[in-house]
Amino acid sequence: MQQGSQSQVIVLNQNSQREQGSKAQLANIRAAKAVADIIRTTLGPKSMLKMLLDPMGGIVLTNDGNAILREIDVKHPAAKSMIELSRTQDEEVGDGTTSVIILAGELMAVAEPFISQKIHPIQIVGAYYRALEHALKSAEAIAKDVNIEDKEAIAEIIHSCIGTKFSSRWGDLVVDLAVNAVKTVYINNGGKIEVDTKRYAKIEKIPGGDLEDCTVLNGVMFNKDVTHPKMRRYIENPRVLLLDCPLEYKKGESQTNVEMMKEEDFTTMLKLEEEEVERLCSNIMKFNPDVVITEKGVSDLAQHYLMKQNISVIRRIRKTDNNRVARVSGATIVNRPEEIQESDVGTKCHKFEIKKIGDEYFTFMEDCEEPKACSILLRGASKDVLNEIERNMHDAMAVARNIIIDPKLVPGGGATEMHVSKELRKIGQTIEGIQSQPFQAVAEAMEVIPRTLAQNCGCSVVRIVTDLRARHAQESEESAYFGIEGNSGEIKNMKECKVWEPLAVKRQTFKTAIESACMLLRIDDVVSGLSTKKGGGKPSSGVPQLEE
Numbered sequence: 001m002q003q004g005s006q007s008q009v010i011v012l013n014q015n016s017q018r019e020q021g022s023k024a025q026l027a028n029i030r031a032a033k034a035v036a037d038i039i040r041t042t043l044g045p046k047s048m049l050k051m052l053l054d055p056m057g058g059i060v061l062t063n064d065g066n067a068i069l070r071e072i073d074v075k076h077p078a079a080k081s082m083i084e085l086s087r088t089q090d091e092e093v094g095d096g097t098t099s100v101i102i103l104a105g106e107l108m109a110v111a112e113p114f115i116s117q118k119i120h121p122i123q124i125v126g127a128y129y130r131a132l133e134h135a136l137k138s139a140e141a142i143a144k145d146v147n148i149e150d151k152e153a154i155a156e157i158i159h160s161c162i163g164t165k166f167s168s169r170w171g172d173l174v175v176d177l178a179v180n181a182v183k184t185v186y187i188n189n190g191g192k193i194e195v196d197t198k199r200y201a202k203i204e205k206i207p208g209g210d211l212e213d214c215t216v217l218n219g220v221m222f223n224k225d226v227t228h229p230k231m232r233r234y235i236e237n238p239r240v241l242l243l244d245c246p247l248e249y250k251k252g253e254s255q256t257n258v259e260m261m262k263e264e265d266f267t268t269m270l271k272l273e274e275e276e277v278e279r280l281c282s283n284i285m286k287f288n289p290d291v292v293i294t295e296k297g298v299s300d301l302a303q304h305y306l307m308k309q310n311i312s313v314i315r316r317i318r319k320t321d322n323n324r325v326a327r328v329s330g331a332t333i334v335n336r337p338e339e340i341q342e343s344d345v346g347t348k349c350h351k352f353e354i355k356k357i358g359d360e361y362f363t364f365m366e367d368c369e370e371p372k373a374c375s376i377l378l379r380g381a382s383k384d385v386l387n388e389i390e391r392n393m394h395d396a397m398a399v400a401r402n403i404i405i406d407p408k409l410v411p412g413g414g415a416t417e418m419h420v421s422k423e424l425r426k427i428g429q430t431i432e433g434i435q436s437q438p439f440q441a442v443a444e445a446m447e448v449i450p451r452t453l454a455q456n457c458g459c460s461v462v463r464i465v466t467d468l469r470a471r472h473a474q475e476s477e478e479s480a481y482f483g484i485e486g487n488s489g490e491i492k493n494m495k496e497c498k499v500w501e502p503l504a505v506k507r508q509t510f511k512t513a514i515e516s517a518c519m520l521l522r523i524d525d526v527v528s529g530l531s532t533k534k535g536g537g538k539p540s541s542g543v544p545q546l547e548e
């Protein structure tokens, strides 16, 4: 190509689309608002449910922010990043996934005038970060401590967090289940607290039966049956042996060839294999177990030997289930049968039973001495209801975990947001220069939570929010606790209505919302549709379409 001064160097592929500068920012703001609008109605105790059809044709019926956004398919990159937010929130603290999106959407929306006024985004971002710092401080200032030994108090908090959910119709069901489950898996190891509900509290859903049958087992269950119909299905005080090796003759790691010259050689080989299995089984039988559970397979021959000793065998149990069984029975999972010791045998589980529910067999290991794992058995009329209860259980357990790890509470019902908003306004007045306005805008954005709550319970939004603002402005000791009672839509003291939220959730909500809004505002270039056909240039190398 001739190096002429007129020739145009095209760096970007021509198929790609590009938005730059404030155009990109405004588009991102629109996308963020659109995502927030999708789930606006699902905030609070009078929230609406959403019914979503997934690509496979299944339906999801929920008002959990994260669950809704997870199902919908969006194209705009900024919207995608918003959806990631709610996932982060869900993984970090489990609750507040709706609030975070609404707040982030509003923070983007209030930035729109500044972008149009050509205030540099970095100034807006700077102001937002300053506001975040003050917001966290003022939320912490009104937090109160909670005694985690007090089961009633914890139940109350979970109740107010789950009160916004579909399952709140069945009263305390989910709350009780969550409290029990979390209490079971709670380990205080000399000050090091561990609450691993993900690993050790498993939710098992079995359609059919009544909701009243939902329980937290004092032990675990899993969807398996004994390998041989003649084996015992009910054992009291069983000795439990857990393995993660196959009870079969060992095959070579890599492909092995054996050349045989004589006819007897084949018989010898088979015999050796049998002896191997027999040896394996005799190692096990030495310890007189009643139940042997393995993650791998059990050959027919091994079953035969164990059967003769009146041992019940369960095979191909999942690793995660095996870990839970180990916790409830006190057994250690063993890999080499020849190295079993008496201490590896679990005796802490007092009932082994296989029950038939519906047309499937389930193994129950119950009546355990201080089980540090549990299964939560959910029964209900339909799969959709069970799925929603499961999601609610996750929220409830997350809330319980948050309080146990960080026992501080802030008032709900928009009270905290209103308080933070008021404090930010006050501080904003002392800030000079260009950041003052965006700082005040954060204060304004915080009001979106009480406003949305008011909207969702169908009362006159402007009047209630103005009223609430006035109450908070009174500067009395109690004023920070006034919020919107979500069921009646009246302004009440949240201390009296007992609507509380963990500080950890609020803190994470503010952080995630503001940080992601900042991230989106700092984007000044959106390049999409990069073709994969040929490496048409280096889009990251700054200015894509250079004219020479």
Ligand SMILES: Nc1ncnc2c1ncn2[C@@H]1O[C@H](COP(=O)(O)OP(=O)(O)OP(=O)(O)O)[C@@H](O)[C@H]1O
Binding pocket: 042, 043, 044, 045, 047, 063, 064, 065, 066, 094, 095, 096, 097, 098, 099, 100, 160, 161, 163, 164, 165, 395, 411, 412, 413, 414, 449, 453, 484, 485, 486, 487, 499, 501
């Ligand atoms: N009884 C109540 N009265 C008023 N506000 C309430 C009440 N219960 C909860 N809230 C408020 O509702 C909001 C929580 O609503 P919701 O649980 O629907 O959404 P989320 O927690 O943000 O997201 P998700 O639970 O879907 O992950 C919080 O701001 C909380 O303070």
Ligand SMILES: [Mg+2]
Binding pocket: 095, 096, 097, 161, 162, 164, 395
């Ligand atoms: Mg919630």
